[in-house]
Amino acid sequence: MTADEPLISSSExxxxxxxxxxxxxxxxxxxxxxxALVTPGGQYRWRYDEVxxxxxxxxxxxxxxxx
Numbered sequence: 001m002t003a004d005e006p007l008i009s010s011s012e013x014x015x016x017x018x019x020x021x022x023x024x025x026x027x028x029x030x031x032x033x034x035x036a037l038v039t040p041g042g043q044y045r046w047r048y049d050e051v052x053x054x055x056x057x058x059x060x061x062x063x064x065x066x067x
Contacts, residue, residue: 005047007045008047009045009046010024010028010043012046013051017052017055024046033046034054
């Protein structure tokens with residue numbers, strides 16, 4: 001996870017994660033994942049490794065809540 005990692009679109013992120021683009025947007029709007037950049041037009045740009053780290057942390061938190 002470095003600043004050198006290229007920024008990718010929501011569509012590309014969704015493709016890599018096997019999710020719908022709409023799901024990515026929903027997660028961002030809910031504050032579950034954080035875009036690396038929001039363009040002036042309101043489009044999200046992501047660093048894949050950062051999102052994967054955030055999603056792993058969310059999964060860990062949810063597992064703990066279920067205990």
